[in-house]
Amino acid sequence: MKSHLSINDRHKKIWQPAIKAAALVLVATGYGCSTFQSDKLVSVPDSNQGKTFHSIADITCQPLALMPGKDTARVVINEQTARLQLPSGLTPVLAYKIPEQGVHKIGIDSFVVRHSGQSTAGSGDNELFYPEIALLNKDNVMTSKVDPHHVSYKKPGFTSEEGVGTSFTIDNRGSVADKPSCLLIYTTDDLRKGTTTLTSEEKEYAKARGVVPNPGPDPVARHGNTGHLTIAMKSDGLVAVNPAIVPAVTNHQTSATLAPRQFAEPASLTLDKHTREIRNHYLNGVKSALDQGNVTAALDQRAELKSVTADAEHYFLNNYGKSKAVIQSVGKNAGGSFADKARQLYKERISDYLKQGKGSAALQMLDEVKALQADVDRLFDR
Known part of the structure; x- marks a missing residue:
């Protein structure tokens, strides 16, 4: 159920005593479903990247880079993201312009980054950027x-x-x-002290099959300074300041719709013989195990793929936005397992794209790794 939120008395006292209640209406609508875009993009530089702002008054609010015909942008938060100096220390900060006229619905989603890929991982293995969200007026004064x-x-x-x-x-x-003319997204020391309890896939799977789940604590994600966000901004009415538009590659193709139980391969320049081999290995392996009733083997292969996906995402998050000279070397993988070879290939591809300045291609490579994970997950919903 929607609830209407005006600026409450506490916020008035803390941020701006002279604010009128009619200045802003925030309508909380709960968590909206939002997914990453897989379209190939041309990157728009983040003008705040690498900067440290010593106060909110110093922050430069920039346009939110949206795709043509889309209302969602994807944002990576890592060590290259601008920092804001708070009394307790530095925090990553994002600042985006809000159109001056009209009614604007804004959705912000922050996703768990899995550094290990294991669903039973402890708090040190899963990370989540837990956002604090504020609005500034044209004078960079926090109003709510x-x-x-x-x-x-x-x-x-x-x-x-x-x-x-x-x-x-x-x-x-x-x-x-x-x-409100600027959307501010950051985090705080208090938020970083917390954790978010995550869903235990093993327990959920056991419940769905009507069996008693194995005992044990649910996994958690620690709150940190690394994250994947999507920010949606949909406006109705007159819009005086448009978000930046990211031009799309004109020859982008969409995946064909296949018959049930077939696997759609993303149409992409990043899919070649080797990435198709990885895709077929996990899809066919898990499907075969499930068809034979060997749920344990299917879960083991899915967990292995989750670890591969997590390593690829971790590498991307820690190198996106860096100069060619400081991008982490992938090195030679000493492991000889299929999973080790898959990790090596994905990280090499992401590294090559980033060193060429093709951040959008690196994002698409990561999206395809995650798309494989989603397709494997779907096999269990039968």
């Missing part, structure tokens, strides 16, 4: 904050990743003096 209680957890699904998020509406119609 989204209630932390409206940032909620979402279980993983076949079309959405596990994480937290929120959505709200900003009404910028009329001529109110303190209209």
Whole structure:
């Protein structure tokens, strides 16, 4: 159920005593489903990258880079992301322009980054950027904050990743003096002290099959400074300041729809003989094990793929935005297993794209690794 949130008395006292209640309406709509885009993009530089802002007043608010015809942008938070100096220390910070006129629905989703890939991993293996969300006026004065209680957890699904998020509406119609003009996303020391309890896939699978799940604690994600976000901004009415538009490659193709129980291969320049081999290995291996009733073997292969996916994402997050000279060397993988070879190949491809300045291609490579994981997950829903 939707609830209407005006700027409450606490926020008025803390941030701006002179604010009028009519200046802003935030309509909390809970966690909205949002998925990463797989379209190949041309990157728009982040002008704040590498900067440290010593106060909110110093922050430069930039356009949110959206695709043509889309209302969602994908954002990577790593050590290259701008920092904001808070009394307790530095925090990654993102700042995006809000159109001056119209009604704008904003959704922010932050997804779990799995450094180990194991669903039973401890708090040190899964990381989540837990967002603090605030709005600034044209003078960079903080006018309100989204209630932390409206940032909620979402279980993983076949079309959405596990994480937290929120959505709200900003009404910028009329001529109110303190209209929100900048969306600020950051985190705090208090938030970094926390963890988010995640879904135990083994327990969920056992419940679905009507058996008693193995005892043990649920996995958790520690809150940190690394993350994958999607930010959606959909506007109705007159829009005076448009988000930046990221031009799409004109020859992008979409995957053909295949018959049930067939596997659609993403149409992409990054899929070749070797990546297809990895895809077929895990899809056919898990399907064969399930067809034979060997659920344990199927789960083991899925867990192995999760580890490969997590390693690829971890490498991407730690190198995206860096200069060619400081991108981590992939090196030679000493392991001889199929999973080791898959890790090596994915990281080499991502590394090559990043060194060529093709951040969008590296993102697409990571998306295809995750698409394989999603296709394997679907095999268990039968």
